[in-house]
Amino acid sequence: MRRHPTPYFFLLPALIVTTVLIVLPMIYTFWLSLNVNNPLTSSYGFVGLDNFVEVFQDPYFYITLGNTLYYTAINIPIELIIGVGLALAINNLKGERFYRTVLILPVLLSPIIVGLIWKWMFNANYGVFNEILKLVGVQGPNWLTNPSVVRIGIITASIWYTLPFTVLVTLASLKTISKTLYEAAKLDGANTVRRFFHITLPSLKNITFIVILFRSMDLIKIFDLVWVMTKGGPGYASESLGTLTYRTAFQYWQLGRAASISYIIFFLSLIISLILIRHILKSGAD
């Protein structure tokens, strides 16, 4: 091991900035979650786990938690099926580069722009989405004001937003499958269908887990899309843990309680990521 001041010197700026603005705040948020901190009523003080107890006794919290898990559980499988299907179709098709270029666009936009685009398309009175449905003879609901479909509306926007990521990543991993595998299988007499199920799909297993990991990290903390499309409404019908944290902190100014909700988000994503990473490492081993 070389003893050298240089690496520390190179690291210093990155270390200082992230420590002051990420690590210390993260720790302080935990302390905050054990306190009452309300600038509106000027009440401050240590309360132990009371914030967490209150959150877990709040029926709205469970609606919000349910919505967040709903977003994650419905969004990811649909996105995966469409994304992998599309990647398989595009792979080695004439004009592949062009399709890829065109498909990238949504994922580079601001979530706010994506939310506004879909809010505009879903508009109850003159939204183009329902006009398109009308062309095929379907009368669409009021996507963003009807509590029973509002989450589907948000998921639609969310899938549209990140589908390019799933497609690109799947495409990239399709390119890594060795051609000799297919040739060997062909020689052994395996037909197209069998080659697909025995070579292509198993090779995509790892990348699928990675997509699930990335997307569930995003969806557990979903905030921008929900906030701009519905502000969590109507009522609590589309409220996520992210918007609940924001509301609790910056509308009700219950900073201690908001801190405890944000730590619940952190723990949820920690648990999910640990499970998935274990899976990825395991399947990478064989």
Next chain:
Amino acid sequence: MQFNKQFIVKTCKYLLVITAIIAMLFPIYWIISSSFKSEVDMFVTPPIWIPLKPTLENYQPISEFVFGVWTVSIESFVPGMINSLIVSSVATPIIAVTGALAGYSFSRYRFRGGKLTYIWFVLMRMFPPITCVLPIYLLYSQVQLVNTLTGLILVYVAFNIPFATWFMKSFFDGIPKEIDESAKVDGCTDFGALFRIIIPLGAPGFIVVTIFCFLACWNEFMFAAIFISNPGTMTLPLKLAGAVSSWQTSWPFITAGSTIAMIPPFLFVMLAQRYIVQGLTFGAVKG
């Protein structure tokens, strides 16, 4: 028979891809085309699919009469655009340089605590920003950084450094160590080796980091929404989100502003498609 089956599969593939492309592009087309419609045309049913009488009236900045001159009002999206540009172009080079330095030290030196610090940097990317935001807000209120672009820039720098560091480290790992070591044997200093050898060779990685961090700052909403409430320092996404309210939503303003907000991503796709694909897939495929 064999020919037929192949033909059917090919046709299905093309149908699927074309449907997908229409579905991915139509929403973008729709907001752009709406922005060129007059306020009346925007709200008719059945909708006007192609604006045959395009107008620029939605792009007209709201002006106001201040101190004897007509100026662009703080309410229009122009100041928001300028603020977004300032924040992104100040933050991006800082992130890229800081990330490159840190990535270089992780890639080229073995030092006490190096591995652990690196793992820590990778982990930091997983922290939900919302879990860090409350103390930063309290800190900013103490040091008068609420409602300032400086405060926003600092946060953007901090939260993009883990990505930049990790990406640059992986990128530098791909450059053979022998190259900079031979430069050092020839009398280059550590800094010299970094600036003369590594940075030129690492330029493609640098471009990827620059594009992604610029877009991350340009697109960011949550921090801006929490730290900025003064119209004068609002960024573009904040301005646009602010035009949505339960009693009146200003769609002419939103469609035009959104179109403008889409210019940087469009430019990057046209000019640097290769780098964008690399940036999006690098992490997932490398694992």
